[in-house]
Amino acid sequence: MIEVVQSLSHLLKSFSSSAVTFATADNSINATGIGTGTVEAGEKFTISGASEPGNNRTFTAVTVADDKIVVAETVTAESAGAAVVLNEEYVGSFKDVSHFTDLVGSIAASQACTGFVDFSNDKENVDYTASTNVTGGTPAKISEGVVGYFARLRVRNGGTNQTSLRANLNGKR
Numbered sequence: 001m002i003e004v005v006q007s008l009s010h011l012l013k014s015f016s017s018s019a020v021t022f023a024t025a026d027n028s029i030n031a032t033g034i035g036t037g038t039v040e041a042g043e044k045f046t047i048s049g050a051s052e053p054g055n056n057r058t059f060t061a062v063t064v065a066d067d068k069i070v071v072a073e074t075v076t077a078e079s080a081g082a083a084v085v086l087n088e089e090y091v092g093s094f095k096d097v098s099h100f101t102d103l104v105g106s107i108a109a110s111q112a113c114t115g116f117v118d119f120s121n122d123k124e125n126v127d128y129t130a131s132t133n134v135t136g137g138t139p140a141k142i143s144e145g146v147v148g149y150f151a152r153l154r155v156r157n158g159g160t161n162q163t164s165l166r167a168n169l170n171g172k173r
Contacts, residue, residue: 119148
């Protein structure tokens with residue numbers, strides 16, 4: 001028997017520029033157009049390419065304006081110059097999967113992305129993560145044995161705006 005655990009149909013976005021700055025005064029990431037059509041308050045995104053290693057990580061948007069994203073996490077001060085890429089990331093909520101033996105599903109995307117299944121025993125800490133790289137236009141299969149009481153689906157965009165994206169995670173008994 002198969003039962004739906006989580007599903008997603010969301011067009012993940014990206015942004016890239018060598019004019020991105022990071023300001024510690026208000027924990028903001030700044031560049032012309034960085035907040036236009038990329039992420040919304042409460043959403044997660046990943047930064048790569050920053051010259052300061054502490055800025056290459058996943059952030060949570062608190063407020064979003066056309067040229068500024070204020071984040072919940074601490075940023076490291078950085079001037080413009082590095083080729084910075086912002087990739088939106090969908091993060092599902094943890095669901096009880098303790099009554100399943102396996103999790104199966106698929107990700108179909110118009111552009112490259114990475115799918116993750118995070119397992120946790122307490123809904124707070126990620127104890128194990130399985131990942132699947134997805135080539136744009138070629139669906140990828142998810143198949144993982146259950147290794148925790150809870151699991152969630154995560155999908156991180158790969159650098160190009162998605163024009164179609166569907167992902168699903170199902171429990172199998």
